Amino acid sequence: MNKYNICVVGSGYVGLVTGSCLAELGHRVVCVDSDRKKLSALKAGKIPIYEPGLPEIIKRCRKLGRLHFAASVKEGLNPPGQRADVVFIAVGTPPRADGSADLSAVEAVAEEIAKNIKDYTVVVDKSTVPVETGDWVSRTISRFNKKGVPYDVVSNPEFLSEGTAVKDFLNPDRIVLGVTSARAEKVMRGLYASLPGPVIVTDVKSAELIKHASNSFLATKISFINAVSALCEKVGADVSQVAHGMGLDKRIGPLFLRPGIGFGGFCFPKDLEAFYWISKQKGYDFSLLKAVKDINEFQKSWVIRKVEEKLWNLEGKTIALLGLAFKPHTDDMRFAPSVDIAQMLSQRRVKIRATDPVAMPRAQEMPAMKGVTFCRNAYECVKGADCLVLITEWPQFKDLDLKRAFKIMRTPLLLDGRNLYDPAKARAAGFTYCGVGK
Ligand code: UDX
Numbered sequence: 001m002n003k004y005n006i007c008v009v010g011s012g013y014v015g016l017v018t019g020s021c022l023a024e025l026g027h028r029v030v031c032v033d034s035d036r037k038k039l040s041a042l043k044a045g046k047i048p049i050y051e052p053g054l055p056e057i058i059k060r061c062r063k064l065g066r067l068h069f070a071a072s073v074k075e076g077l078n079p080p081g082q083r084a085d086v087v088f089i090a091v092g093t094p095p096r097a098d099g100s101a102d103l104s105a106v107e108a109v110a111e112e113i114a115k116n117i118k119d120y121t122v123v124v125d126k127s128t129v130p131v132e133t134g135d136w137v138s139r140t141i142s143r144f145n146k147k148g149v150p151y152d153v154v155s156n157p158e159f160l161s162e163g164t165a166v167k168d169f170l171n172p173d174r175i176v177l178g179v180t181s182a183r184a185e186k187v188m189r190g191l192y193a194s195l196p197g198p199v200i201v202t203d204v205k206s207a208e209l210i211k212h213a214s215n216s217f218l219a220t221k222i223s224f225i226n227a228v229s230a231l232c233e234k235v236g237a238d239v240s241q242v243a244h245g246m247g248l249d250k251r252i253g254p255l256f257l258r259p260g261i262g263f264g265g266f267c268f269p270k271d272l273e274a275f276y277w278i279s280k281q282k283g284y285d286f287s288l289l290k291a292v293k294d295i296n297e298f299q300k301s302w303v304i305r306k307v308e309e310k311l312w313n314l315e316g317k318t319i320a321l322l323g324l325a326f327k328p329h330t331d332d333m334r335f336a337p338s339v340d341i342a343q344m345l346s347q348r349r350v351k352i353r354a355t356d357p358v359a360m361p362r363a364q365e366m367p368a369m370k371g372v373t374f375c376r377n378a379y380e381c382v383k384g385a386d387c388l389v390l391i392t393e394w395p396q397f398k399d400l401d402l403k404r405a406f407k408i409m410r411t412p413l414l415l416d417g418r419n420l421y422d423p424a425k426a427r428a429a430g431f432t433y434c435g436v437g438k
Contacts, residue, residue, distance in 0.1 A: 002190045003027050007076035007084040009109045010127070011038065011069070013049055013165065013266075013332075014158050015090030018126055020054060021169040023061035025194055030068045030084070032076035042069050050331040050358050053166035073112035077121075086187060087113055088156075089137070090126040099273035100281075101130055110137045114144035117151060122187045124154045128211055128271055130278040134178065134204035152184035155204045157211035162265065163329030172197040178207020212278075215271040216289055221256040222263050223295035229259035229437025230298075239437025240419060259436045261341065261391065261417035262299040264326035266334040269296075300340045303389050304348070306415050306434050311386055314348040318410070320385040321352060322378055322400075323392025325359035333362045337417075338391045343368055355381040357394050379408065386411040388431075393418040402429035 004027045008019035011033035019031040033039050038048055045062075047055045061067035070076040077084045091105040106127060113123055123141065125134055138153045145151070155178030160168045175192050177199060179185045185201055192199065202210070225246075229239040239259050247254030263269070272289055279286035311317055326336035333339065338354070345352055355375040356363065363369050375381035378397060382388050382405050390397060398420055406412050406429050414421065414431040419438070426433040 004085045007087040010091035017165045020057045023067040030076040074116045077116045086122045088124045088126045095270045100277040101274040110140040114141040120150045131208040155207035175199045178204040212275040219268045223292040225257045226299045232437040262296045262337045264335040269335045317386040318351040319387045320382040321354040324356035324363045328394045331358040383408045387413040389415045393420045406430040
């Protein structure tokens with residue numbers, strides 16, 4: 001297998017996982033980040049994100065001399081005695097106020113790449129970007145590439161889920177390569193040659209659309225089952241049974257049919273908005289995506305509706321939130337439903353107690369979580385509370401001793417926002433139990 005010299009620009013979730021895993025495959029990788037603080041932490045062996053398996057890979061690859069960190073694109077592209085064959089753009093594409101993706105960081109990196117490449121280079125877009133970004137990156141590079149150094153732009157979207165990102169990288173369902181030349185395709189195939197999973201080669205725009213369409217479709221599946229769960233509650237049906245019955249149809253499949261208090265994270269909400277926005281800009285009103293978003297917003301108010309139904313006046317009552325991260329096995333609080341829920345509760349002057357196995361330090365920094373009492377564990381959190389709300393389905397919470405929790409709570413109300421608990425067991429422990437869509 002050919003070993004390549006790679007530069008990854010942007011050492012956030014996507015860039016750090018991509019760079020480290022490429023080094024794990026045997027390539028020589030330099031990860032670049034302009035944030036000096038993050039860079040010195042990385043150089044000191046401190047990993048800024050919680051991602052199972054990642055610290056071990058970083059440690060191993062650094063020891064083997066295959067993974068380095070640098071502060072500039074120039075340095076990353078031209079480390080001592082080497083030259084990058086491939087450069088990944090993995091910088092952030094945060095949402096603007098109107099929902100469109102802010103691509104200014106991508107443009108700035110493209111300019112830097114153009115000014116610093118010395119020989120044929122494959123420029124890979126790894127960040128999630130709207131369709132036609134590849135064209136813009138290519139135009140930007142040709143504008144600043146005064147010496148006319150040859151290059152190709154490739155779209156190679158990531159499909160990493162937080163919490164399982166390393167596993168997803170090393171065992172992909174598919175590798176999508178949106179290319180414009182056979183030369184770039186050869187390099188990209190070589191890069192991933194040791195990975196299992198089919199390689200799909202497309203044009204650049206189709207690759208860009210595969211990413212946005214996949215994430216939006218998964219979000220649609222979740223909103224669909226959440227809408228069904230609302231109907232289940234109205235007629236007294238059980239959404240778990242409905243989802244099971246639907247999911248056994250191979251054309252539907254069982255995954256992403258788990259109802260709950262809404263999806264969050266830095267991908268689904270932002271990609272849904274950006275996909276809607278780019279469709280509209282191109283002259284198509286993708287109204288389905290708007291409905292998916294609206295259902296998700298409504299779903300986040302499930303806790304408030306239930307708690308008001310069960311506890312009457314909320315002012316002065318204490319509510320314990322178990323879990324803060326947008327999903328288990330991550331410390332990511334971006335667009336986490338817990339934040340909206342905490343805000344809705346504090347508007348009603350509720351006393352909020354909360355705990356999370358790993359996301360508390362990040363949650364504590366958030367202005368929206370001001371006034372929340374953070375607790376070391378679930379029992380401390382539910383002590384004296386009028387309601388336990390399960391927000392994130394961490395395994396630790398699944399193992400909660402419900403009888404013990406019942407004894408120390410003031411009012412034994414359990415709102416299971418992720419249908420984690422067995423309703424019969426919760427009721428047997430003394431709780432008034434409410435699950436989503438049950
Ligand atoms: C997602 C995509 O899965 C991944 O391919 C892409 O690269 C990035 O975006 P991620 O945001 O890490 O990954 O998490 P994911 O596991 O997809 O969950 C997203 C949200 O949907 C979470 O809030 C989760 O709780 C929620 N969800 C997921 C449901 O509510 N129900 C489900 O059935 C599945």
